[in-house]
Amino acid sequence: GNSVTQMEGPVTLSEEAFLTINCTYTATGYPSLFWYVQYPGEGLQLLLKATKADDKGSNKGFEATYRKETTSFHLEKGSVQVSDSAVYFCALIEFNFGNEKLTFGTGTRLTIIP
Amino acid sequence: EAGVAQSPRYKIIEKRQSVAFWCNPISGHATLYWYQQILGQGPKLLIQFQNNGVVDDSQLPKDRFSAERLKGVDSTLKIQPAKLEDSAVYLCASSSTVTEAFFGQGTRLTVV
Numbered sequence: 001g002n003s004v005t006q007m008e009g010p011v012t013l014s015e016e017a018f019l020t021i022n023c024t025y026t027a028t029g030y031p032s033l034f035w036y037v038q039y040p041g042e043g044l045q046l047l048l049k050a051t052k053a054d055d056k057g058s059n060k061g062f063e064a065t066y067r068k069e070t071t072s073f074h075l076e077k078g079s080v081q082v083s084d085s086a087v088y089f090c091a092l093i094e095f096n097f098g099n100e101k102l103t104f105g106t107g108t109r110l111t112i113i114p
Numbered sequence: 115e116a117g118v119a120q121s122p123r124y125k126i127i128e129k130r131q132s133v134a135f136w137c138n139p140i141s142g143h144a145t146l147y148w149y150q151q152i153l154g155q156g157p158k159l160l161i162q163f164q165n166n167g168v169v170d171d172s173q174l175p176k177d178r179f180s181a182e183r184l185k186g187v188d189s190t191l192k193i194q195p196a197k198l199e200d201s202a203v204y205l206c207a208s209s210s211t212v213t214e215a216f217f218g219q220g221t222r223l224t225v226v
Binding site: 100 | 118147154209214218220
């Protein structure tokens with residue numbers, strides 16, 4: 001079945017540092033890929049998405065590129081802020097004739113220190 | 115547009131008691147998901163509805179968990195009887211396409 005493997009955390013960075021959170025996936029076809037973010041005490045929010053190979057999703061300074069050749073969707077940000085502290089989840093959905101399932105990675109907790 | 119509504123936000127029960135969670139999805143969304151998120155883990159799909167039919171309940175512990183979706187809109191998830199290991203956040207999500215799912219804030223269940 002489909003699966004998502006995420007970089008284990010927790011990750012602690014100083015403000016303005018460069019961020020990379022690795023994500024690789026296993027799927028039989030051509031899934032859509034997502035990064036969700038969960039801020040403390042809140043629900044999951046979609047951060048960005050990409051629906052086909054070589055697409056780049058971006059939002060709030062975060063970017064991720066759908067790399068089919070390496071089955072990866074790494075999350076990057078050039079300069080992190082304290083407000084980016086949250087748990088980040090990589091996820092995928094693959095078309096399956098009405099039986100699409102949103103599959104998550106285990107999450108990476110990010111803490112940014114001033 | 116209004117988001118996915120869940121209630122209650124928090125619930126504490128003793129083991130062997132029963133509990134129910136409620137979810138109101140975004141209007142018009144045909145697909146509704148219930149996920150269980152244990153502390154430190156990613157969300158695990160419990161059950162997926164397409165309108166009022168079950169698409170996938172392969173990971174639902176059917177001896178104690180049940181779920182229904184009334185008229186293809188609201189949904190309830192019930193646990194009876196609860197075990198200590200059921201302590202988790204229960205997330206409801208809805209979607210209208212395969213390109214995005216919207217989540218509620220979740221219900222944090224503590225079984226003591």
